[in-house]
Amino acid sequence: MIAKDSDPLKHWALLAFILFLGLLLFPIFIRDRYLLHVMIIIFVYITLVESWNLPGGYAGYISFGHVLFFGIGGYTTAMLLTFWKVPAIATYFLGGIFSALVALVFGYISLRLRGPYFAIATLAMATIGRYIFLNFDIFGGAEGLLLPVSPWALEFEKIPYYYGALSIATLTTFTIYVIAKTRLGIGLMAIRENEEKAEGLGINTTRHKVIAFIISAFFSGMIGGLFASYLEYVNPDSCFSILYSVNILLMAILGGLGTVTGPVIGVSIIVVASEILSFTVGHQVRLVLYGFILVIFAIFLPGGLLSIKERIHGIKQRGFILRESKEMAAPHLK
Amino acid sequence: MSLEVKGVVKGFGGIRAVDSVSFQTTKGAITGLIGPNGSGKTTLFNLVTGFLPIDEGEIWHKGRRIDGLKPHQVVELGIIRTFQITRIFPKLTVLENMLVPTRDNSLWHLVSNPKKGGRPEKALRLLESIGLATYMDDPAASLSYGQSKLLELALSFMVEAEIVLLDEPSSGINPSLQASINQWIKEENSQGKEFFIIEHNMDVIMSLCHHIVVLHHGQKLAEGKPSVIQQNDQVLEAYLGD
Amino acid sequence: MGIFHTLGQIVINGILLGGVYAVMASGLSLIFGVVRVLQISHTMLIILGCYVSYTITTKLSLDPFLSILITAPLLSLLGFVLYRFIVAPLKNGPPVAVLLAFFGVILILENIVGIIWTTNYTAIYSVYQGKSFTLYGFSFSLSRAMAFTVASVVMSALLLFLKKTETGRAIRAVSQDRDTAQVLGVDVDRIFIIVFGISTALAAVGGSLMGIIYSFYPALHWQWLGVIFSVIVLGGLGQVHGAILAALIIGTAESLSSYHLGSQWGPVVAFAILVITLVQRPQGLLGTKGVRI
Numbered sequence: 001m002i003a004k005d006s007d008p009l010k011h012w013a014l015l016a017f018i019l020f021l022g023l024l025l026f027p028i029f030i031r032d033r034y035l036l037h038v039m040i041i042i043f044v045y046i047t048l049v050e051s052w053n054l055p056g057g058y059a060g061y062i063s064f065g066h067v068l069f070f071g072i073g074g075y076t077t078a079m080l081l082t083f084w085k086v087p088a089i090a091t092y093f094l095g096g097i098f099s100a101l102v103a104l105v106f107g108y109i110s111l112r113l114r115g116p117y118f119a120i121a122t123l124a125m126a127t128i129g130r131y132i133f134l135n136f137d138i139f140g141g142a143e144g145l146l147l148p149v150s151p152w153a154l155e156f157e158k159i160p161y162y163y164g165a166l167s168i169a170t171l172t173t174f175t176i177y178v179i180a181k182t183r184l185g186i187g188l189m190a191i192r193e194n195e196e197k198a199e200g201l202g203i204n205t206t207r208h209k210v211i212a213f214i215i216s217a218f219f220s221g222m223i224g225g226l227f228a229s230y231l232e233y234v235n236p237d238s239c240f241s242i243l244y245s246v247n248i249l250l251m252a253i254l255g256g257l258g259t260v261t262g263p264v265i266g267v268s269i270i271v272v273a274s275e276i277l278s279f280t281v282g283h284q285v286r287l288v289l290y291g292f293i294l295v296i297f298a299i300f301l302p303g304g305l306l307s308i309k310e311r312i313h314g315i316k317q318r319g320f321i322l323r324e325s326k327e328m329a330a331p332h333l334k
Numbered sequence: 335m336s337l338e339v340k341g342v343v344k345g346f347g348g349i350r351a352v353d354s355v356s357f358q359t360t361k362g363a364i365t366g367l368i369g370p371n372g373s374g375k376t377t378l379f380n381l382v383t384g385f386l387p388i389d390e391g392e393i394w395h396k397g398r399r400i401d402g403l404k405p406h407q408v409v410e411l412g413i414i415r416t417f418q419i420t421r422i423f424p425k426l427t428v429l430e431n432m433l434v435p436t437r438d439n440s441l442w443h444l445v446s447n448p449k450k451g452g453r454p455e456k457a458l459r460l461l462e463s464i465g466l467a468t469y470m471d472d473p474a475a476s477l478s479y480g481q482s483k484l485l486e487l488a489l490s491f492m493v494e495a496e497i498v499l500l501d502e503p504s505s506g507i508n509p510s511l512q513a514s515i516n517q518w519i520k521e522e523n524s525q526g527k528e529f530f531i532i533e534h535n536m537d538v539i540m541s542l543c544h545h546i547v548v549l550h551h552g553q554k555l556a557e558g559k560p561s562v563i564q565q566n567d568q569v570l571e572a573y574l575g576d
Numbered sequence: 577m578g579i580f581h582t583l584g585q586i587v588i589n590g591i592l593l594g595g596v597y598a599v600m601a602s603g604l605s606l607i608f609g610v611v612r613v614l615q616i617s618h619t620m621l622i623i624l625g626c627y628v629s630y631t632i633t634t635k636l637s638l639d640p641f642l643s644i645l646i647t648a649p650l651l652s653l654l655g656f657v658l659y660r661f662i663v664a665p666l667k668n669g670p671p672v673a674v675l676l677a678f679f680g681v682i683l684i685l686e687n688i689v690g691i692i693w694t695t696n697y698t699a700i701y702s703v704y705q706g707k708s709f710t711l712y713g714f715s716f717s718l719s720r721a722m723a724f725t726v727a728s729v730v731m732s733a734l735l736l737f738l739k740k741t742e743t744g745r746a747i748r749a750v751s752q753d754r755d756t757a758q759v760l761g762v763d764v765d766r767i768f769i770i771v772f773g774i775s776t777a778l779a780a781v782g783g784s785l786m787g788i789i790y791s792f793y794p795a796l797h798w799q800w801l802g803v804i805f806s807v808i809v810l811g812g813l814g815q816v817h818g819a820i821l822a823a824l825i826i827g828t829a830e831s832l833s834s835y836h837l838g839s840q841w842g843p844v845v846a847f848a849i850l851v852i853t854l855v856q857r858p859q860g861l862l863g864t865k866g867v868r869i
Contacts, residue, residue, distance in 0.1 A: 060672075109855055115672050120614060120675075121854070124801070127799060128847045131844065132844065182447060183446055183448050186430060187436075189425075190423050190434045193422075193425055193426060196421070197421040200414070200417070200421075201414070201489060201490075202414070202435055202438075204439035208444070211441075246679075249676065284690050287683050288683065290680075291681065291687070292680065293680070295680035295684070298673045298677035
């Protein structure tokens with residue numbers, strides 16, 4: 001009863017595999033520390049956007065404060081590493097767990113709010129989070145905390161973080177891909193399309209949303225932890241700056257909400273563009289530009305860049321979700 | 335006796351949309367709910383299915399009190415409804431729409447594959463019987479009004495519910511489609527499914543329903559077999575008077 | 577006697593602060609209640625008001641309170657622009673789109689302000705700086721007291737406007753039931769534009785007043801957004817009366833927590849009030865199911 005792979009799926013899978021292989025081999029051939037840094041940033045944002053996308057793009061609950069989970073992961077790692085000498089990888093995992101716990105509490109309260117109000121609540125949550133970590137001395141205040149310096153020699157020191165970030169990004173992307181094809185995934189999409197109807201068809205919408213929120217926070221917390229040890233410091237700006245949320249939103253919208261490939265595209269474009277722009281214009285000018293992009297996309301292109309292709313060709317661009325259903329259920333109808 | 339509504343009251347800012355209504359539905363029957371516009375029919379549906387909380391009274395189903403439950407919990411117990419204004423999931427495909435309804439929200443079930451357990455086959459069978467099978471990979475938004483009404487009906491059949499509440503299933507569609515829907519309801523009913531239908535179309539009500547409840551200004555005006563209701567002066571007056 | 581005196585002093589400071597919060601929040605409350613869009617760039621407009629007021633005060637050597645008369649109309653122009661280019665096109669779209677667009681507006685404004693005025697802490701200096709007076713044994717900071725007075729005048733004018741004038745009544749009608757108001761002949765689009773203009777003017781006033789009391793910097797609007805949001809939710813969405821009451825309460829709460837716990841607890845307390853309100857009484861103190869002013 002195994003379905004014959006439809007062609008597009010096969011192409012995507014092959015492409016993904018080649019890409020992954022390329023990424024695995026990348027540091028062996030390319031030693032330039034700047035480029036490795038850019039790749040690490042890309043992996044970090046892929047993790048953030050893919051995980052943001054689960055409640056955001058699939059369920060339609062757009063969060064403006066996702067950076068909170070990233071930052072909690074960072075500070076958790078920092079404190080566990082410095083105060084209790086917990087092994088690094090365990091701290092990333094614990095950072096994810098702790099973020100997930102915060103998401104459970106906050107999600108339960110805020111996910112009952114309708115879309116835009118939820119977004120504002122997340123904004124408030126991130127603002128307060130940053131404020132707390134800035135103003136209470138156990139977190140080191142504005143200076144933050146220092147993390148142990150990497151024991152690796154300078155020329156190799158980025159490589160473990162490269163692979164660490166790549167692993168987390170891959171794990172996150174794969175998890176989202178899998179979830180999209182489960183009952184949870186389809187329930188989330190139903191919630192996005194018509195939440196009341198979904199509830200009326202038996203979907204426990206609160207449970208669906210909270211689970212999505214928790215999973216999203218977990219991965220973001222993990223990568224936050226890794227990033228903290230990469231930077232070797234945490235402070236309220238490196239962990240909770242609103243710019244992270246801005247970037248996440250921009251990347252998610254650019255790439256297209258509610259797909260698995262969208263975030264990868266959006267992240268790549270924005271990170272590369274940012275790097276290029278940072279050489280030419282000031283950081284504030286760049287943000288003004290991003291602001292205009294957000295406004296234009298919000299008004300004219302809510303589906304992201306992928307929707308342009310949609311409109312031109314009139315083809316439905318979907319993630320690889322349930323495409324095989326036709327073959328599965330009715331091979332005779334082909 | 336299946337669904338039992340006891341002295342249910344629901345008010346909005348001083349107006350009693352549902353005013354001490356009591357009745358029972360018979361297991362396996364098709365019960366109609368009629369009344370002039372604004373008599374509280376949809377509100378009653380909302381109360382029974384958990385979309386609105388009741389102010390007073392009780393609602394029972396199979397010996398269990400169900401007022402105060404959340405809508406998805408009501409579905410889990412086997413009671414499902416459609417909406418007066420068709421609600422489907424526009425950007426999901428027709429088939430994906432059919433895979434949404436569920437009676438199980440356990441964690442174990444949530445991580446399972448919606449394509450397993452024979453559900454796509456069942457969905458396809460249902461779609462075929464209403465002639466929507468060819469659209470199964472098209473976004474539901476591309477369906478016509480009549481087609482989406484059929485889809486909504488099909489959605490309510492996906493969960494093996496015991497009671498299906500239909501809110502004006504024939505509104506806005508042509509007579510031949512209406513006839514198809516009526517036929518479908520009769521078939522499902524003959525297999526044991528109970529129906530509770532809000533309708534304005536008297537032909538549909540009289541031909542389909544075994545039992546009718548009449549609401550007027552939020553109160554139960556009359557109740558009984560179609561033939562009896564047809565002769566009821568108060569009912570006639572309520573409709574003519576409005 | 578000493579405890580009551582300290583308590584009274586704290587409460588007074590809180591009320592003075594709350595008055596300015598009321599001005600800041602009322603504009604947003606109006607937009608929520610009437611136009612029904614989430615104008616999250618409102619606090620950024622307030623900050624813009626701070627900076628514009630600052631420039632007018634320093635360049636024209638004007639009294640900061642008088643500068644309001646220039647700042648407010650200037651900023652309402654921006655309000656009209658925002659309505660025309662952001663709200664009007666997205667009127668029938670999903671509400672998240674407007675939210676995203678205003679988020680973009682925040683980015684644009686915050687960074688333009690940073691480019692023009694730098695991101696350093698700035699404050700509006702006035703002749704009232706550092707002076708205080710006593711009344712019934714309580715000490716009042718002169719600048720805060722004057723700011724409170726101006727705020728009271730403005731709020732009273734607003735409430736009178738809403739209650740007594742024809743436009744004001746039209747605004748209240750639209751906020752209660754847009755469709756009915758339209759059927760009764762109200763030009764809803766015109767009302768929206770007017771509300772946006774008023775709201776932005778109120779933001780300008782709020783900014784000018786706040787800028788006299790506290791120092792500011794471009795990114796401060798995020799913090800204020802949280803406080804203002806708390807005020808609006810506590811007061812009930814769209815309820816100007818509610819916003820005033822809630823502003824006074826939150827101002828006092830902040831003042832109390834500053835004194836007992838330290839000034840860093842202020843926004844945390846406001847946030848806690850927000851959360852509690854959302855969980856326990858989401859419609860706020862004066863809110864009802866239908867939104868009313």
